[in-house]
């Protein structure tokens with residue numbers, strides 16, 4: 001079977017819509033993946049798990065004095081309902097998190113210079129701030145072309161309580177700071193809870209060593225406003241092509257394909273998979289994770305979450321075949337992390353697009369920058385590499401993670417302080 005860029009591109013086109021975690025778009029994405037698996041002659045398995053789900057009901061930011069003005073804002077998900085009926089307070093601009101300004105911040109609604117990090121949030125709570133306004137985008141954005149960001153707080157932010165928070169376009173924020181606001185009112189009402197997200201799974205049993213498993217992962221969800229063509233419609237269609245490849249070329253070891261939901265919410269799909277299948281993990285020898293490939297401009301720069309020996313093996317392969325790419329040892333913020341956390345080495349298949357050539361996590365992650373040829377080239381090399389690994393007489397990669405990578409994974413998962 002020949003790997004086909006055009007086939008991948010046509011599936012990518014079918015996924016050209018927003019696929020936000022727990023929302024209808026993500027479910028629609030999962031349904032398209034299921035259809036494609038069935039078309040190959042394999043019955044998919046869908047595993048649902050819970051993911052955070054919020055809906056902003058009301059959000060408003062008004063300057064009351066010296067002069068009334070309302071600004072357009074978006075509410076932070078999971079920043080609570082403390083401002084449901086509107087919180088009125090003095091407004092302060094906190095240009096940095098140092099003590100000088102924080103001591104003046106008690107009881108105020110604070111304008112920040114950046115987003116809410118873990119430390120920032122803790123300091124603001126301690127300072128007694130009652131509401132937060134964060135900047136969104138750049139000063140030079142055109143309002144008609146750029147979405148006001150929608151962000152959410154994660155459990156690590158809210159461990160010690162919540163503060164109502166909103167985002168405002170930087171241009172508005174400059175005007176707001178310049179207008180020297182005194183009293184302001186922040187209103188934020190939202191529904192907070194959980195809803196279903198899902199992983200879609202397909203498997204081909206190995207003909208000779210069915211108990212040794214190689215998993216292929218790719219997340220198919222996108223963020224709000226984004227159609228996620230590069231991130232990660234591209235990986236979604238590429239592991240489908242790999243499934244098709246192994247359906248035509250029965251593998252000696254078992255290959256399992258996991259289309260992960262809710263990666264953009266914090267790797268929730270892969271975390272859920274790993275948590276639900278403790279019993280199967282021992283058999284998994286390697287995770288091949290594909291997240292962002294197939295741009296017309298770019299260069300394959302893979303990352304190995306495992307031993308240097310794997311890096312050397314891939315390097316040997318691409319040099320032998322004559323495929324232009326680089327590879328190095330590092331972690332990658334994607335679905336290979338929960339597997340690495342369980343001692344399963346990972347190969348992250350990634351294409352780096354030159355700056356300005358792509359924009360992810362916004363409306364600009366579009367299909368126009370994608371290329372059937374680039375998808376085909378990467379996938380063809382991956383198929384050749386996979387062939388060697390999946391059908392090897394003895395699996396050449398040890399199921400272990402070196403200390404330096406364990407350290408990075410632990411830090412990433414916040415098991416350790418930076």
Ligand SMILES: [Zn+2]
Nearest residue numbers: 231232291292
């Ligand atoms: Zn991604």
